[in-house]
Structure formats: C-alpha cells, structure tokens
Amino acid sequence: MKAIAAAGTGKNETRSFRMQAFLEGWSLFYENIVGRIGLYLLILFGLMALASYIPPLIDPMYHPMTGVDPDISYASAPSWRHWLGTDNIGRDIFTQLLTGARVAFLVGISAAFISIVIGTLLGMIAGYGGRVLDSVLMRFADMIMVMPSLLVILLLSVLFGQLSIWIIVMLIALFRWPAVARVIRSQTLSLKQRPFIDMARVAGASHVRILFRHILPNVLPMALLYMTFRVTSAIIVEAALAFLGFGDPNTVSWGMMLQWVWKTGHMFQAPWWLLPPGICISLITLAFYMMGRAMEEVLDPRLRKTKGPDYAAS
Amino acid sequence: MNSRFYLEFLKVAAVPLFMAAVLFFASCAEHADDGILRLGLMEEPRTTNIWLASDANSRKLISLVYQPLYTYDPDSLELTPWLAASMPEYDPDTQSYTVRLRDAKWSDGTRLTADDVVFTVELIQRFRVPRYYSQWRFVERTEAVDERTVRFFLEEPKAIFLTRTLVNYVVPKSQWEPIAEAAGQRQKPLAALLNTEIEAPLGSGPFVLAEWRKGAYIHLKKNDHFFGSGVEVSGRRLGPHADEVLFKVYGTADVAVLGLKKDEIDFLWMSIQPGYIDGLEANPHTTVYLSDRSALYYMGFNVRREPFSDPAFRRAVNVLIDKDFIIDRVLQGYAAHMDSIVPTENVFWHADGLPEYARGLSREDRIRKAWRVLSEEGYTWQRPPVDENGEVAAPSRIILPDGTPMADFSILTPPADYDPARATCGVIIQEWLKDLGIPASSRPMAFGALLQRVKDRHEFDAFILGYGQLSLDPDYLRSFFHSENDRPGGWNMSGYNNEAFDRLADESVMAMDTQRRRDLILEMQRIVMEDVPYIPLYNPSAVEAVGKKRFEGWEEMIDGIGNIWSLTRVAPLEE
Numbered sequence: 001m002k003a004i005a006a007a008g009t010g011k012n013e014t015r016s017f018r019m020q021a022f023l024e025g026w027s028l029f030y031e032n033i034v035g036r037i038g039l040y041l042l043i044l045f046g047l048m049a050l051a052s053y054i055p056p057l058i059d060p061m062y063h064p065m066t067g068v069d070p071d072i073s074y075a076s077a078p079s080w081r082h083w084l085g086t087d088n089i090g091r092d093i094f095t096q097l098l099t100g101a102r103v104a105f106l107v108g109i110s111a112a113f114i115s116i117v118i119g120t121l122l123g124m125i126a127g128y129g130g131r132v133l134d135s136v137l138m139r140f141a142d143m144i145m146v147m148p149s150l151l152v153i154l155l156l157s158v159l160f161g162q163l164s165i166w167i168i169v170m171l172i173a174l175f176r177w178p179a180v181a182r183v184i185r186s187q188t189l190s191l192k193q194r195p196f197i198d199m200a201r202v203a204g205a206s207h208v209r210i211l212f213r214h215i216l217p218n219v220l221p222m223a224l225l226y227m228t229f230r231v232t233s234a235i236i237v238e239a240a241l242a243f244l245g246f247g248d249p250n251t252v253s254w255g256m257m258l259q260w261v262w263k264t265g266h267m268f269q270a271p272w273w274l275l276p277p278g279i280c281i282s283l284i285t286l287a288f289y290m291m292g293r294a295m296e297e298v299l300d301p302r303l304r305k306t307k308g309p310d311y312a313a314s
Numbered sequence: 315m316n317s318r319f320y321l322e323f324l325k326v327a328a329v330p331l332f333m334a335a336v337l338f339f340a341s342c343a344e345h346a347d348d349g350i351l352r353l354g355l356m357e358e359p360r361t362t363n364i365w366l367a368s369d370a371n372s373r374k375l376i377s378l379v380y381q382p383l384y385t386y387d388p389d390s391l392e393l394t395p396w397l398a399a400s401m402p403e404y405d406p407d408t409q410s411y412t413v414r415l416r417d418a419k420w421s422d423g424t425r426l427t428a429d430d431v432v433f434t435v436e437l438i439q440r441f442r443v444p445r446y447y448s449q450w451r452f453v454e455r456t457e458a459v460d461e462r463t464v465r466f467f468l469e470e471p472k473a474i475f476l477t478r479t480l481v482n483y484v485v486p487k488s489q490w491e492p493i494a495e496a497a498g499q500r501q502k503p504l505a506a507l508l509n510t511e512i513e514a515p516l517g518s519g520p521f522v523l524a525e526w527r528k529g530a531y532i533h534l535k536k537n538d539h540f541f542g543s544g545v546e547v548s549g550r551r552l553g554p555h556a557d558e559v560l561f562k563v564y565g566t567a568d569v570a571v572l573g574l575k576k577d578e579i580d581f582l583w584m585s586i587q588p589g590y591i592d593g594l595e596a597n598p599h600t601t602v603y604l605s606d607r608s609a610l611y612y613m614g615f616n617v618r619r620e621p622f623s624d625p626a627f628r629r630a631v632n633v634l635i636d637k638d639f640i641i642d643r644v645l646q647g648y649a650a651h652m653d654s655i656v657p658t659e660n661v662f663w664h665a666d667g668l669p670e671y672a673r674g675l676s677r678e679d680r681i682r683k684a685w686r687v688l689s690e691e692g693y694t695w696q697r698p699p700v701d702e703n704g705e706v707a708a709p710s711r712i713i714l715p716d717g718t719p720m721a722d723f724s725i726l727t728p729p730a731d732y733d734p735a736r737a738t739c740g741v742i743i744q745e746w747l748k749d750l751g752i753p754a755s756s757r758p759m760a761f762g763a764l765l766q767r768v769k770d771r772h773e774f775d776a777f778i779l780g781y782g783q784l785s786l787d788p789d790y791l792r793s794f795f796h797s798e799n800d801r802p803g804g805w806n807m808s809g810y811n812n813e814a815f816d817r818l819a820d821e822s823v824m825a826m827d828t829q830r831r832r833d834l835i836l837e838m839q840r841i842v843m844e845d846v847p848y849i850p851l852y853n854p855s856a857v858e859a860v861g862k863k864r865f866e867g868w869e870e871m872i873d874g875i876g877n878i879w880s881l882t883r884v885a886p887l888e889e
Binding site: 065066068073074075088089090158244245246249250259260262263264265266267268269270 | 567568571586587588589590592593642643644646647729730731732734737738740741742744745755756757758760
C-alpha cells in the first residue's frame, strides 16, 4: 500500500500522509484512558439513540410520547414490562430515555456543528483579513460572548411563545460561536506568517484559495476539538431550557422528562423517573468533555504526559 | 503550606456552615408560638386594593378582610345571609329588594351601616370598576332606608341579582370616600382608584391585616369586632379561633409540600398536583382533602375561521377526544367527566341527556366514527384514515370540502410549568387529530400572551383554557356564547354566533321564575353541545392538604376547603 502510494500521484501521497497522521493521533488518543472512557460512553449513547427506533415497533404502547400502557395509569416502579417504570400517565420511561439520547445527539451535534461553521469562518476571515475587518468581527464576537445565552434564549421563548427544537438549536449555535472564532483567529494569525502561505501567495493563489485550501485544513483539528466542548454546552442549555418549561413540548428530551417529573409532583416519589435522565445528561456531557480533553492532548503536544526520564524535571 | 490550606478551607466552609446555622435556628423559632394559623401560598398576593385584586392570591387575602352581604351554604350551596340579617325581600311593584343588615362592625370598631353598602354600590357604578360593574349596572338606585336597611331598585327583573350581585364585598365609606374623591379629581379616575395603595385595609372580616413584609410574609390579627364571633350562621358556630394568621409564600410546589410535611404551615392554600397525594397521605402529620370543583377546562375553537366554523368538523374533533383517557391518565382520576359547559356537580342547572359523542368507544372506533362524520360533509383524503376493508390506516392530510388541503394550525395551551395537565392534553389531542389527517400542533404559550391572543386579538385557531371557579349560577353560558360578547376583550372568545341561542340567553336573564329559567338554561346547553364551539374536557378535583398537628375543623365545600367557613371555624387542637 505504502509503496503504491509513494509511486503514485501527489494526491495519494498526501492522503497516505494524512492517514498516517490520523493513525498516530488515534493511537495517542486511544492510549489516553480519559479519552477511551469518553469514547465508550459515547458509543453506548449512540447505541441507545439507534435503539430508540425499536420499542415502538414491538408494541404501540412503547411510543415515547403517545404510547401508554393500557393497564397502568400511574407512575409505576420498574418491572419486566417497563424496565425503568412508567411516568404518571403510563408511558414507558426506558423508551423515553432512549429517545432522549437521540434528541441529545441531534441537539448537541447540530448546534455544535453550526456554531463551529460560523466560528471557523468568521475566525479565519478575521485572522486573515486583519486590520478593520478583524476589529469589527472580534468586537462583534465580544458582544455576543458577554451575553448570557441561557437568559437571552429564555427571554426569547417567553416573548415568542414556545420555540421548536430547531429554533432552539439555531439559537444555541448563534450564541456559542465567538469562543471558537477567537481560537481560530489566533491560529490563523500565526499560520498567516508561515512560509507556505507566502509561497502560495507568490504562486498566485487567490485569498479564497489560501483560506480554504491552506489555512482551513490546518485549523480544522482545532475546530473539531472545540466542537466536542460546544456539544456539551448545547446539551446542557437544551436540558436547562426544557427543565424550566421552555423546551419543545413535542420532543421527548431528557430535560423534558425532568420537567415532567418535577411539574407533576413526582420529584421525590418516583426516583426511577427522576434519576435516569439526570444521570444520562451528566454522563453524555462528561463523555464529550472527556473526548475533548483527550483530543486536546493529541493536538497540543505540551499537554502530553511524557514517560521519559529526560523530561521528569520540567 | 498545609496550615494555609486549612485556613483557606475554613474560610470557604464557613459560609455554608453559617447559612445552615441560620436556617436551623430560623426553623426552630417557627414552632414556638401557638394560636397562629399558618397558610402557604404559591405566589405573593399582588395587592391589598380590593378593586385591583384579580389574581387568586390577592383574592384569598381579601376574602379574610372584606365580607359580602350573602354567601353560599357549604352543604346546600344555597344563598345564606352573611353581613345581611335575613334573606332579601322582593317587591315586584317597584322591582326592589330590601336587605336588613346584621349588627356588624368594621375592624376599627365603627358600625357597618346601610350607608357603607350604598357607598360601595355607587363607587362601583361611578368608576365602572371592572369585574364588579357588570353585576351592578342594572341596579338603578340604592337607598339607605335606615341605618341597617338597604333597598336596591332594579331597572328590570334580573335573575342574577341574588346569586351574583349580592355576594359581592362591602367596603367602608370612612376609608374609601376620601380616596374616591381624590381619584375623581384626576384625569383617569378609574386608574387612580385602582392604583391607590391601601396599607391598612379596613374590613369587617374575621382577620385584619397587621403587617405585610413584601417577599417574606403577611401577618393578620384576629378582628375583635368580627360580627360572627360566637354567632351561629347556617347551623355553624363561627370563630375565628386562631389569634393570628400568617401567610408564607413558597415559590414552587415542591418546597410548599415539603414545608407542609415539615410542619411549617397548617394549610397549603392551593390545589396541588395528584403526584403529591401519596407522599402526603403517608406522612402522619398531613392529610389530603379532595373536593369537587365548579370548574370548566375545555378546548375552544375560533369559529370565525374555516374549517372550525363548520359544526361537523368540531363534532368530529369531539369524537376523537377521549375525555376518559385524559381524566384517568393526565389527571390521575382526580377530575370529573364533563358533557356540558355546566359541570355535572352543579346538579340543579346541569342538563341531562346531552350528546355523549363517542364516550366509551375504542380509539379505532372513534377514528371510524369521526371519519364518517367528516366524509358525509364532503371532507376527503388522498389516503383516507379508514381503508376499503374498514381497517384504520395512517391517513394523508385532510382535504376540506372546497378542495384545498387543510393548513397547519396550532392548539394554544398554557405552558407546562403553569399547568402540566393542560399542556399534556394539548400534545395528546394533537396526536389524536393526526389520526384523521388533521394537521394540529400543540403550542404552549405564556398565560398572559395566550389570553391576549385568544380574548383580545382573536388570532388563534384552537386553544385549551379553563375557568377555575365558575359561579354556581350558570349565567356564564350567556357570557361565553352570546354574540354580543363577540368583541375584542369579550368573553365570547370563540366567536360563536347563533340567533336562537341569543334569544334564549336574553330571556334567561329576565326570567324571575326559577323553573322557567332552568328550562331555558337546559335548552341553551343543548344548543351549545350540539354545535360545540367549546369542547368541555374535564372538571378537576381540588386536591388540598393540611397539617393535622395543630388545627382541626376544616369545612369541605365545592372548590375546596379554602373557604370563609373553614377559616372562621378551624380551631387549635387541644393538647
């Protein structure tokens, strides 16, 4: 494989180089126990999200929103029929929990992705453009950054009535890009001074080409790293909104489940209903955070724990 | 290094320790005094100004301070003289009612006279005070015959005068006359009147306001001049037996219920969620009271718009809604079934034999029935909800008789943190309607905004709202459905317009013969339930809880134990 790549075109060469880099990074990541735990947890939640499609096929009573047990019309404790019990109107909590995983991924990843796209673009443009453009964009980012996002989204949902889950995702994304933009800008600033950018410019590359062909691939790892942290905050914001009663009422999310258990007065009566969504929110945010920490070590060699005695003194 | 760490640690730990100590000692102090009736509220009352008070919590406070001429007997729900000494005497020739007053006093010791009653009526009429004016506008003249006799002259016979008008509060002339004079001079007299702050309301009730520490508590003292002390009214000897009343405000139901369990309060004055019942019943110091309510929770349509203007469409929706499911599941069985706008519990005025729609049918039979109702009226589907073999299938979007597919619409509901039951109903009904290809989506909305859209701007398709306290007199039927109330801010929110109904409603107000009026009211219910501009959903029970360690003698009544009879009769337990 290697031999073919070496003998082939330049394109293949870079691909194998990237593959090499990826494998190296992967082994570094996998060595990291924190990253590994995070990864396993995420796989677990991913499986939960996928599995959420199964229960409604078994029996309509396992539909997370509308399916109710024909014989149970109160909050019942875990049983064979309902592994985590039922809520007060007889809906299966395990099914709701699985669906919640789907919603958490959907909200977390899409909000994080949108904010990363916005943040990376604006960061690169600011860093590369410099001067006035830089100042304007960064002051704008500062303005957004100091806004308490949860509070603003709460106010918006009070003003406009209930928000749908996609509007919530958009709002979270719109409030969470500035930190990404700042990091990407600083990366771009240092990249801009490197010789290969000068060479590209001398070779006649346009600004757009330089930005997307030469700078973007170099800031992308950093952007992806930040994405994992954004996912965490998006999930928490959505859960907080839902818990406070401003979530999308047509969505079964973990925050919604907490809101139901709270508002129907089962907070201290039904631990099987209260605990699972709470634990899941904590674990999934923890998982993304751990992944992020491990990825950070891969990207930033200074963070790596070195085993060699040479460095023990530092 | 280590000692500095401990120092830091101590500094950090000191704050929570100190707070814990404060809370601990504060909660100890609570148990010291006796004879204090401690009542829990969910929110702080907004005002002590009786004319401004429209929120439930202010009304609770005010009900202990101001008193009406007549009230309802807890058992028979019949009109009972309260500040009045006897039932009113009607003179058909002059169309006037004569009311004799008891020997009652204001809390400052001055006598409550006929002048106070006349002053109250004239103030309401002069300022056109909202909430009250509509009940007094047809009273032409009020006259103080002597110090303890009042006569009300009516423009025309009004059936609601006794049951709606005479149960209003009386305010003291001595306190309100200067305020009314000052307000009358202003550019906006009504606003000036409503915005007057009343620090020490002078009342005639069992308790008198002593101190209101905003955000902390409200303290009331026993009124030594209360007319009822030791007096027997309607077979019940009145107190009050508590020396003081303390209102504590809890932000959330969880904390309030916890406070009740921990003996911080003796009565949580609000209806709680059924989920708390088991925990409160299990606690040896608390007990739960379940009472019927005179309430109406319903789904309303905007009949000004297509296709909601079609009665057949509304009937089909009614068929799809499984009220028993809502009652059993969402309300955990703590609600009564409703098949009319007038609650079944209101035995005298409720009409029997109204259309049941689909009560008792299974989900699939409901879909079939609703499908038949709609098909007959020309509604079609590309993929109908019932296939050729009569099996229920997932339908495509419903197509209106004019050939256009029905547009998406929302069912507005209060938000889940305001009322989880109604918010859940919205989602469930939305799913039921989808079984027939009706593209509904439930949309919870802040209560104020919701009311504004539905009542003032008429910008809605459907909504779920409730009347927590319907008067026992069914005059509200006329308010909800008479076409003259179909105006911005009017109570005919769905825009229902039926000439036959209007005629009956107009006649029912004038009917002084109770039997005749009853016939009219029953007919009105029949018309409304045939046309269903409102679909009654349920009448929730009042779930209330008290601590049984310190006080006893709560009086059960429709709408719960938080009534004037309870609060004048509960007595400290003998040790």
